[in-house]
Amino acid sequence: AQKITQTQPGMFVQEKEAVTLDCTYDTSDQSYGLFWYKQPSSGEMIFLIYQGSYDEQNATEGRYSLNFQKARKSANLVISASQLGDSAMYFCAMREAKGAGGTSYGKLTFGQGTILTVHP
Amino acid sequence: NAGVTQTPKFQVLKTGQSMTLQCAQDMNHEYMSWYRQDPGMGLRLIHYSVGAGITDQGEVPNGYNVSRSTTEDFPLRLLSAAPSQTSVYFCASSYASALNTEAFFGQGTRLTVV
Numbered sequence: 001a002q003k004i005t006q007t008q009p010g011m012f013v014q015e016k017e018a019v020t021l022d023c024t025y026d027t028s029d030q031s032y033g034l035f036w037y038k039q040p041s042s043g044e045m046i047f048l049i050y051q052g053s054y055d056e057q058n059a060t061e062g063r064y065s066l067n068f069q070k071a072r073k074s075a076n077l078v079i080s081a082s083q084l085g086d087s088a089m090y091f092c093a094m095r096e097a098k099g100a101g102g103t104s105y106g107k108l109t110f111g112q113g114t115i116l117t118v119h120p
Numbered sequence: 121n122a123g124v125t126q127t128p129k130f131q132v133l134k135t136g137q138s139m140t141l142q143c144a145q146d147m148n149h150e151y152m153s154w155y156r157q158d159p160g161m162g163l164r165l166i167h168y169s170v171g172a173g174i175t176d177q178g179e180v181p182n183g184y185n186v187s188r189s190t191t192e193d194f195p196l197r198l199l200s201a202a203p204s205q206t207s208v209y210f211c212a213s214s215y216a217s218a219l220n221t222e223a224f225f226g227q228g229t230r231l232t233v234v
Contacts (some may be wrong), residue, residue: 006162009160031219032219033219033220035222035223043208043228044225044227044228045210045212045225045228050220050222052219052220091162091163093163095219097219106150106151106153106168106170106214106216106221106223107151107153107168107178108163108165108212108223109165110155110162110163110164111162112160112161113162
């Protein structure tokens, strides 16, 4: 079963509008972390935002915010005031706590990605 | 800061050839990993390492070998290239002791097997 599901292969948004990219996850761990990465056409992977499973508030980083709904196991990325430079592939990823004492070994599981296109 | 250095950036191989993708990081990260990226499938974990001398298989390990003789280096070896290994490969590193630690990625290697 997919641990991370991104159901939107492609999304379109008008410049200056907000857009939500969906991500649902599946885990039986109580302790886990959720990440969003951006991959522009140049190919590099850029870290955007992180949400911990025990964080009570939704994470925010500038124009990026994470709509975390734990009971629904969703971690949607909201980009406000879209810019042309936001056009890229976006990946949701999860790290589960594994090992003795819940130590994380760094393993990230990625979703399929969503291609966002910002129109002028 | 160099971060994660991955070479080469592009490579074309003939079926049956072998090669090594190089990955080095200068952040003293314990955890290093290799992913392959294919259209519609996101990034899939090939192999990973939690420290020098320790490696383990990820989701799609067949056809690939790794070793970790130092903290800094984590090469990925293709033993006998197949067209199914045509993909973009990423090396990543991070600290291994906290959930919220960011993974740093190399620039990627676009590999074509003909």
